[in-house]
Amino acid sequence: GAVVSQHPSRVICKSGTSVKIECRSLDFQATTMFWYRQFPKKSLMLMATSNEGSKATYEQGVEKDKFLINHASLTLSTLTVTSAHPEDSSFYICSASELAGGNYEQYFGPGTRLTVT
Amino acid sequence: EDQVTQSPEALRLQEGESSSLNCSYTVSGLRGLFWYRQDPGKGPEFLFTLYSAGEEKEKERLKATLTKKESFLHITAPKPEDSATYLCAVQSHGANSKLTFGKGITLSVRP
Numbered sequence: 001g002a003v004v005s006q007h008p009s010r011v012i013c014k015s016g017t018s019v020k021i022e023c024r025s026l027d028f029q030a031t032t033m034f035w036y037r038q039f040p041k042k043s044l045m046l047m048a049t050s051n052e053g054s055k056a057t058y059e060q061g062v063e064k065d066k067f068l069i070n071h072a073s074l075t076l077s078t079l080t081v082t083s084a085h086p087e088d089s090s091f092y093i094c095s096a097s098e099l100a101g102g103n104y105e106q107y108f109g110p111g112t113r114l115t116v117t
Numbered sequence: 118e119d120q121v122t123q124s125p126e127a128l129r130l131q132e133g134e135s136s137s138l139n140c141s142y143t144v145s146g147l148r149g150l151f152w153y154r155q156d157p158g159k160g161p162e163f164l165f166t167l168y169s170a171g172e173e174k175e176k177e178r179l180k181a182t183l184t185k186k187e188s189f190l191h192i193t194a195p196k197p198e199d200s201a202t203y204l205c206a207v208q209s210h211g212a213n214s215k216l217t218f219g220k221g222i223t224l225s226v227r228p
Contacts, residue, residue: 032214043220093160097214104149104214108160
């Protein structure tokens with residue numbers, strides 16, 4: 001149980017274009033989903049927290065107009081990187097949390113490698 | 118502000134050589150401390166959650182323990198397939214339950 005998927009696993013896009021990454025909880029309902037960014041040999045940096053049906057809460061320094069997050073259902077959240085630039089190239093990982101019955105674990109997706117050329 | 122420090126940064130062990138990974142933390146009110154394993158190019162894999170000092174959890178060759186200031190991940194008789202980065206994270210009481218991660222410990226187990 002507690003499986004989270006991400007799509008695509010890898011994407012290459014040209015500078016100036018937008019890219020959408022999907023995060024799905026496959027066998028549970030995720031009331032909260034999180035989006036992280038990870039640079040090589042570095043730990044995970046939280047970008048934003050999203051609760052189903054409400055606006056995402058962004059961490060300090062993360063541009064909400066550049067990283068659009070939608071959490072329209074209890075099993076799907078999307079991250080859209082708008083007008084991507086080479087510095088946006090990174091490993092993006094989502095996690096999902098059920099937050100039911102005292103369960104606070106976050107389960108992570110496999111990640112999406114974004115390369116902006 | 119919640120803080121997590123993991124040590125050592127990297128650890129190289131011989132197969133069968135037991136050791137411990139340390140995670141020191143400061144948090145305003147601990148809801149839980151989490152251990153994850155991350156392989157290169159993959160997302161973190163959940164290992165354990167510890168909620169209160171004195172709690173211990175085991176899974177195969179791994180055992181996690183918790184005190185009020187730190188947590189240890191003990192690896193007994195490791196195998197090469199245990200090679201990975203081990204991440205520690207804390208979650209404090211409050212809205213949204215976000216995790217604060219340490220930088221991770223990269224473990225290499227030589228056959």
